[in-house]
Amino acid sequence: MNMSITMVRYSYKMTLVIFLLLFMATLCVTPLIGSTSINIANALSGGIHAQNNLDANILFQVRLPRILLGALAGAALSVAGAVFQALLRNDLAAPFTLGVSSGAALGAVLAIVLNLNISILGFPMVSLFSFLGALGAIFLVFSLVKTRHGEFPTSILLLAGVTANFFFAAMVMFLHYISDFGQSFRIIRWLMGGLDITDYQTVLSIAPMVFLGIGLLVYVGRDLNLISTGVHSATSRGVDVPRTQRIGFITASLITGIVVSITGPIGFVGLIVPHIARLFVGSDLRILIPVSMLFGASFLIICDTVARTIIAPTEIPVGIITAMLGGPFFVWLLKRKKQA
Amino acid sequence: MRPHLEVENLDFAYDSEPILKNISLSIEKGDFIGLIGPNGSGKSTLLKLMGGILNCPDNAIRINEHPINAINKKKLARAITWVPQEHPMVFPYTIQEIVLMGRHPYLPPLSFEGEEDYTIARKAMETTQTLQFSDRYFNEISGGEKQRVMLASAITQEPEVMLLDEPTSALDLKYQVQILNILNQLNEEKNITLILAMHDLNLASRYCRRLILLNDGAIVCDGTPEEVLKKEIIENVYGVNVSLHNLDGDILVHPITNHS
Numbered sequence: 340m341n342m343s344i345t346m347v348r349y350s351y352k353m354t355l356v357i358f359l360l361l362f363m364a365t366l367c368v369t370p371l372i373g374s375t376s377i378n379i380a381n382a383l384s385g386g387i388h389a390q391n392n393l394d395a396n397i398l399f400q401v402r403l404p405r406i407l408l409g410a411l412a413g414a415a416l417s418v419a420g421a422v423f424q425a426l427l428r429n430d431l432a433a434p435f436t437l438g439v440s441s442g443a444a445l446g447a448v449l450a451i452v453l454n455l456n457i458s459i460l461g462f463p464m465v466s467l468f469s470f471l472g473a474l475g476a477i478f479l480v481f482s483l484v485k486t487r488h489g490e491f492p493t494s495i496l497l498l499a500g501v502t503a504n505f506f507f508a509a510m511v512m513f514l515h516y517i518s519d520f521g522q523s524f525r526i527i528r529w530l531m532g533g534l535d536i537t538d539y540q541t542v543l544s545i546a547p548m549v550f551l552g553i554g555l556l557v558y559v560g561r562d563l564n565l566i567s568t569g570v571h572s573a574t575s576r577g578v579d580v581p582r583t584q585r586i587g588f589i590t591a592s593l594i595t596g597i598v599v600s601i602t603g604p605i606g607f608v609g610l611i612v613p614h615i616a617r618l619f620v621g622s623d624l625r626i627l628i629p630v631s632m633l634f635g636a637s638f639l640i641i642c643d644t645v646a647r648t649i650i651a652p653t654e655i656p657v658g659i660i661t662a663m664l665g666g667p668f669f670v671w672l673l674k675r676k677k678q679a
Numbered sequence: 680m681r682p683h684l685e686v687e688n689l690d691f692a693y694d695s696e697p698i699l700k701n702i703s704l705s706i707e708k709g710d711f712i713g714l715i716g717p718n719g720s721g722k723s724t725l726l727k728l729m730g731g732i733l734n735c736p737d738n739a740i741r742i743n744e745h746p747i748n749a750i751n752k753k754k755l756a757r758a759i760t761w762v763p764q765e766h767p768m769v770f771p772y773t774i775q776e777i778v779l780m781g782r783h784p785y786l787p788p789l790s791f792e793g794e795e796d797y798t799i800a801r802k803a804m805e806t807t808q809t810l811q812f813s814d815r816y817f818n819e820i821s822g823g824e825k826q827r828v829m830l831a832s833a834i835t836q837e838p839e840v841m842l843l844d845e846p847t848s849a850l851d852l853k854y855q856v857q858i859l860n861i862l863n864q865l866n867e868e869k870n871i872t873l874i875l876a877m878h879d880l881n882l883a884s885r886y887c888r889r890l891i892l893l894n895d896g897a898i899v900c901d902g903t904p905e906e907v908l909k910k911e912i913i914e915n916v917y918g919v920n921v922s923l924h925n926l927d928g929d930i931l932v933h934p935i936t937n938h939s
Contacts (some may be wrong), residue, residue: 567770
């Protein structure tokens with residue numbers, strides 16, 4: 340026996356600090372980039388509420404809330420993706436796999452077709468309907484699948500999710516078909532997803548829920564690790580599997596629903612960010628969840644910066660960029676990892 | 680002496696299909712038990728019930744006189760562990776991470792493994808000869824190595840009872856013997872109670888001190904290998920003609936085929 344061999348202790352804190360620095364750097368640099376160039380000194384001299392300072396207005400009223408919403412959306416979708424992949428033991432799972440986003444889409448499209456243009460508590464009806472749609476989808480899928488012992492058999496859950504997706508998509512298509520041109524444009528625009536319509540109020544009202552959800556998922560991180568290696572062996576290691584599944588599925592679905600109801604479905608982030616994060620830090624969800632959160636936030640902010648500048652002054656929906664940028668980047672990472 | 684693990688009048692059914700019928704067992708601390716019987720006889724189900732993986736009827740299974748269905752999951756995991764036959768792994772966990780997962784029932788939420796947990800895991804990996812590849816990924820190693828890693832993870836759990844579902848079925852002869860030798864060592868040195876579901880009657884008779892033969896969800900025979908491995912019993916349960924041989928005190932079961 341070679342006694343010189345020892346186990347490596349992984350530096351969790353160091354990893355977190357590195358990804359936190361990446362996030363901070365993204366947060367500092369991206370507000371300065373945009374279709375209109377701004378004078379930083381002038382913008383900062385005015386402060387957030389300077390009325391007649393154009394630079395400050397662009398920085399604080401236009402770019403910053405949008406960037407913060409991007410951070411929240413990227414964080415929530417990436418964490419939800421990592422958790423769905425672990426719970427379903429399937430690395431193709433994503434926050435939208437179980438029908439959350441198509442439910443949200445149905446709600447939003449319904450509000451658009453019914454011309455509900457009022458706001459309640461600062462939220463437009465489209466967002467509220469969309470969140471109700473997401474909740475409805477979650478409730479429908481999980482109540483269909485739940486067994487007597489309160490467990491969620493993953494194969495049936497996946498099937499129910501796919502079915503729900505098709506069902507809601509058909510309803511969306513139907514509503515789209517009977518809508519007029521104005522509505523049709525709004526529907527298409529919503530379905531593409533984006534961070535363009537936002538203010539601090541929206542960001543502040545969804546942030547606590549998103550952070551609470553992510554915190555709860557980190558709390559059950561070790562239980563999720565064990566479930567991702569198999570539900571039976573997890574039980575034999577002392578994990579309360581039905582309880583962890585309930586917490587995991589419902590929390591991940593809720594933070595997805597909250598974000599999607601504001602931004603529309605932004606694809607690819609929730610699928611790919613956990614994979615990229617896994618290449619750097621491994622599969623341990625205690626570290627993968629916070630890293631996915633920080634990396635997902637940075638990734639979506641960067642994609643959105645590209646989206647609003649690449650053919651400025653026209654802005655592209657960010658979902659197009661996440662897939663066009665994220666796809667090749669992921670393939671490159673995979674290839675590099677293989678060669679190493 | 681009070682029994683360590685006790686099964687009393689256990690009936691179990693999936694939906695309405697009865698799997699186990701009126702099973703009663705009394706297991707002493709430090710027993711080394713082979714659970715044998717044809718496919719579908721209920722071996723795996725019995726192990727899962729004893730491990731708390733399937734919900735058992737009230738009070739039907741007790742460890743140290745406590746009904747296992749009433750024990751908190753983490754507390755139960757400190758007493759009993761279960762090792763499945765196969766270990767499909769979707770995500771790239773390292774061997775070290777897999778072994779350390781055995782510490783789960785001892786750790787509070789939000790915590791990472793400490794120095795003591797690493798020491799326990801390191802010892803388990805020395806026992807199972809897996810320390811030399813501790814930083815490799817689980818999916819990259821061979822079947823025999825995987826089984827040893829899962830064994831190391833189970834040892835790291837520091838259980839009183841280990842339940843193993845066909846731990847050697849998928850392995851070649853060398854690894855079969857290696858796994859059983861490690862189990863034997865655990866049984867002798869740490870007095871861990873072992874219950875193994877097994878298909879290989881010869882290995883079962885070679886290593887186990889007690890065999891329990893299940894057929895169609897009921898116990899046919901329970902005793903030493905000499906008492907259980909009898910020509911008429913085996914032929915009756917398995918429906919195959921066999922000849923029995925005694926080699927240095929071990930019983931060898933040999934099927935009689937037409938061409939021999």
